């Protein structure tokens with residue numbers, strides 16, 4: 001794979017491979033127990049095994065009547081006396097042969113019964129029920145262990161806990177789980193031009209937006225985010241800030257100051273305090289991305305342009321940080337959608353186009369460019385819902401498939 005007129009730029013996939021190989025997950029001793037209700041986004045530190053069947057017993061999927069299918073006539077309706085009433089939450093008695101039980105959704109099916117008929121299909125009074133012809137044996141019974149069998153592994157170490165996982169853990173009676181402690185990520189923004197929102201904007205200045213994009217991204221991953229604010233554009237201040245970050249955090253993420261200008265000090269500082277292992281990616285926006293370590297602490301030096309920060313953090317930094325956090329499932333899966341735009345020139349850098357997904361009248365997904373793709377333009381990231389990927393050396397033709405990464409798969 002050549003990078004045409006951009007020699008030395010590392011393709012994104014290669015850079016990711018290198019980063020993921022370098023990532024050292026925080027060790028297994030650094031775990032803590034958290035209540036399942038507080039475990040959202042945390043990474044499991046041990047496999048979780050069920051000690052119960054879910055459901056624990058056969059139960060009814062309907063409000064209706066439980067009976068044994070052998071008691072039904074070969075043809076025509078069957079009348080059976082009612083011998084018990086079983087609401088949810090009550091342990092039933094075994095069903096007397098030749099009778100039926102009034103039963104409700106979620107209630108345990110009594111032993112001796114194998115079928116439930118929904119009440120809408122029956123006629124009944126307080127003493128007996130008339131069942132319709134030819135009920136199918138086993139209907140409307142949710143068998144014991146249908147969801148989970150006792151002894152099975154329901155979630156593996158390294159799994160990032162999602163809302164449905166919290167429910168699943170609770171369904172087998174697990175109240176708390178071991179998780180890795182939150183990864184400590186120090187974030188700092190470099191730039192003499194930066195001013196914090198909430199204050200006036202003096203001439204020559206801009207508001208610091210990267211700090212907030214990064215804060216959101218770090219919080220969305222569940223990291224313990226250490227905000228080290230703004231660092232001025234000089235070597236001493238940068239060195240001091242990086243030393244502090246290395247002492248406080250497991251990983252450092254910076255924005256700005258990694259390009260080739262004489263006001264860019266991050267790269268030189270990393271070279272002084274540790275090593276620079278990777279610099280300049282074949283990615284657009286975001287070429288000048290630096291990766292290395294500061295006094296042994298990994299650092300991701302992201303570019304300064306707001307859209308470049310967004311893209312490089314989502315595509316490159318996030319998988320590295322998640323792996324360091326101990327997570328398994330870290331690389332997003334692109335979907336194929338139809339491009340509603342052309343990119344006839346082969347991409348010299350892999351471009352992550354802020355794009356919008358919409359459905360046509362046949363329900364087929366199409367991607368449209370969200371607007372201006374300049375690396376300084378953040379608004380198109382806000383209106384878009386994903387990246388249409390213009391692959392390195394490839395082209396995009398309207399009406400043809402294009403890989404698409406949903407923001408929901410690369411930001412959380």
Ligand code: AMP
Nearest residue numbers: 189191208209210211256257303304305
């Ligand atoms: P740099 O890589 O430091 O040269 O920055 C590249 C561009 O991004 C410049 O236009 C900077 O003003 C802008 N920039 C850098 N840091 C930030 C930030 N924290 N918020 C908004 N824009 C920034």
Ligand code: MG
Nearest residue numbers: 190191256257
């Ligand atoms: Mg700068």
